Amino acid sequence: MHARRGHFWDRAYHEPVNVPSITAEEAHRQLQLDPRPRVLDVREPWEYAAGHVPGAQLIPLGELEARVAEVPRDQPILSICQVGQRSLAAAAFLISQGYRDVTNIDGGTTAWLERGYPVDF
Numbered sequence: 001m002h003a004r005r006g007h008f009w010d011r012a013y014h015e016p017v018n019v020p021s022i023t024a025e026e027a028h029r030q031l032q033l034d035p036r037p038r039v040l041d042v043r044e045p046w047e048y049a050a051g052h053v054p055g056a057q058l059i060p061l062g063e064l065e066a067r068v069a070e071v072p073r074d075q076p077i078l079s080i081c082q083v084g085q086r087s088l089a090a091a092a093f094l095i096s097q098g099y100r101d102v103t104n105i106d107g108g109t110t111a112w113l114e115r116g117y118p119v120d121f
Helices: 024-033 045-049 061-070 085-096 108-114
Strands: 002-009 016-022 038-041 077-080 102-105
Touching (some): 016 085, 024 077, 024 102, 061 085, 077 085, 077 108, 085 102, 102 108
Parallel strands (some): 016 102, 038 077, 077 102
């Protein structure tokens, strides 16, 4: 895992937020070893319906601020989108809201599918 400074600003302090990121391979391995992390898919419903990480919770990025209470604070969060940009913004937002264990999946669902990992529809 590596920390990556995104171009997304912490809403509360207007300072850059360091967002930890992992690859699709690391995320897949982590989910096999520990089912505790919540996968948060921040794509649009039509993208989610085309295939998503099994068990992923859908909250489109545009709805996240209004629905943040639906994201558990007592579980690690793995944020995913199609390629990793929206999920990076979502992870930065969650961190700015006090979530402590949030990680972005670099490459997103595209990388997940390219590696042949399972998806639900």
